Amino acid sequence: QTGHFTFDPGYTSTGSTESAITYIDGGKGTLLYRGYPIEQLADKSSFLEVAYLLLKGELPSKEEFDVFSDTVTRHTMLHQQMVKFFEGFRRDAHPMAIVCGAVGAMSAFYHDSTDITDPEQRTIASHRLIAKIPTIVAWAYKYSIGQPFVYPRNDLDYASNFLRMCFAVPAEDYEVSPTIAKAMDRIFTLHADHEQNASTSTVRLAGSSHANPFACIAAGVASLWGPAHGGANEACLQMLREIGTVDRIPEFVARAKDKSDPFRLMGFGHRVYKNFDPRATVMQQTAKEVLAELGVANNPTLQVAQELERIALEDEYFIEKKLYPNVDFYSGIILDAIGFPTEMFTAIFALARTVGWTSQWAEMIEDPKQKIGRPRQLYTGATSRDYVEISKR
Numbered sequence: 001q002t003g004h005f006t007f008d009p010g011y012t013s014t015g016s017t018e019s020a021i022t023y024i025d026g027g028k029g030t031l032l033y034r035g036y037p038i039e040q041l042a043d044k045s046s047f048l049e050v051a052y053l054l055l056k057g058e059l060p061s062k063e064e065f066d067v068f069s070d071t072v073t074r075h076t077m078l079h080q081q082m083v084k085f086f087e088g089f090r091r092d093a094h095p096m097a098i099v100c101g102a103v104g105a106m107s108a109f110y111h112d113s114t115d116i117t118d119p120e121q122r123t124i125a126s127h128r129l130i131a132k133i134p135t136i137v138a139w140a141y142k143y144s145i146g147q148p149f150v151y152p153r154n155d156l157d158y159a160s161n162f163l164r165m166c167f168a169v170p171a172e173d174y175e176v177s178p179t180i181a182k183a184m185d186r187i188f189t190l191h192a193d194h195e196q197n198a199s200t201s202t203v204r205l206a207g208s209s210h211a212n213p214f215a216c217i218a219a220g221v222a223s224l225w226g227p228a229h230g231g232a233n234e235a236c237l238q239m240l241r242e243i244g245t246v247d248r249i250p251e252f253v254a255r256a257k258d259k260s261d262p263f264r265l266m267g268f269g270h271r272v273y274k275n276f277d278p279r280a281t282v283m284q285q286t287a288k289e290v291l292a293e294l295g296v297a298n299n300p301t302l303q304v305a306q307e308l309e310r311i312a313l314e315d316e317y318f319i320e321k322k323l324y325p326n327v328d329f330y331s332g333i334i335l336d337a338i339g340f341p342t343e344m345f346t347a348i349f350a351l352a353r354t355v356g357w358t359s360q361w362a363e364m365i366e367d368p369k370q371k372i373g374r375p376r377q378l379y380t381g382a383t384s385r386d387y388v389e390i391s392k393r
């Protein structure tokens with residue numbers, strides 16, 4: 001016999017997290033990083049400056065930024081022994097499986113920055129994570145397509161370095177287009193942090209036990225992988241391709257509304273935004289810029305996406321449920337146009353979110369009131385009962 005009964009476990013779990021990093025107003029479509037609107041940061045700032053802002057709480061002076069940028073740039077290489085770690089995976093491993101494993105393995109290669117009680121080691125771990133995650137993600141891509149690893153260069157900015165590590169080959173270098181690099185940098189900024197989403201909450205909970213920072217960020221990578229969360233960008237482009245042409249959109253919209261059908265419109269809806277996702281607005285504009293730059297403005301996938309958005313936004317079901325395109329709806333179209341396979345989309349999301357995860361982890365671990373996480377439970381199982389011998393069952 002089961003029944004709801006509660007008892008006082010003797011501790012208070014607030015159930016909510018205090019943080020000064022990111023603010024979201026889901027009704028107004030507001031997203032602020034340390035008080036600065038995402039639209040202004042995406043337009044005027046750079047990902048590395050946003051990383052500094054999220055980590056330290058203030059925009060850097062020129063000198064502060066130069067020191068930070070130089071520190072990150074000079075830590076982009078991986079321990080050469082990690083090459084063998086990558087080579088242990090099957091060639092057809094999903095990039096997220098490799099990224100999750102490689103980030104966790106950093107605690108085996110950089111154990112001189114795993115003592116979370118040492119402020120200096122915490123800072124070094126944060127800088128190593130932000131500096132090395134592009135190399136890890138690029139190498140996961142190279143490994144999955146059977147191409148040699150390309151090493152980072154110190155004369156390139158953060159986004160350009162990542163693009164070159166993904167697309168250069170020993171036979172010929174990759175000329176980074178400024179428009180593409182700017183779009184990549186903006187995609188990183190739009191994905192950098194997002195308050196207490198599933199993967200960030202995972203990082204905080206893992207970190208609350210004082211596990212090393214690399215293990216905590218690896219836990220965040222694992223949580224982001226799910227199609228309901230960071231995996232939605234990969235699922236969204238696959239959905240747009242399955243729809244294929246605008247005349248098939250009504251069929252898929254009908255399926256998304258049919259409660260007996262598990263199909264949902266990928267890239268639509270959000271737990272917090274019940275109005276538009278401000279990141280999607282910037283992303284749509286960026287998609288148009290990138291596709292125009294690449295001479296594929298009439299990309300059929302973009303046409304399906306724009307028509308799907310128009311139809312959904314006029315549909316009473318989506319209006320009633322307050323479903324709008326989210327950050328994942330357009331990002332896949334841009335990444336596809338740049339040349340990434342869909343399997344890489346969530347790994348790129350993880351690259352950018354590493355800044356947010358690291359900032360949130362640091363904020364949690366530096367809080368003197370910090371305690372180990374222990375979410376409350378409402379017990380719905382059997383009430384106490386006596387054991388029954390198997391002969392009597």
Ligand code: SDX
Nearest residue numbers: 194197228229230232256264265266267268269270271321
């Ligand atoms: C990210 O938390 C974050 O901040 C995440 C993120 C970040 O930056 O970290 O923003 C990144 O994960 C964006 C979301 C990416 N996921 C998707 O695009 C997958 C498709 N979206 C859905 O799975 C869904 O919208 C979620 C998971 C995003 C939100 O799920 P919820 O909280 O259950 O949505 P809801 O309860 O507010 O939905 C209200 C109703 C429900 O119907 P009823 O139970 O009320 O009848 O709308 C329905 C849902 O079934 N619904 C959808 C839908 N999304 C919600 N119906 C059809 N298609 C959809 N996409």
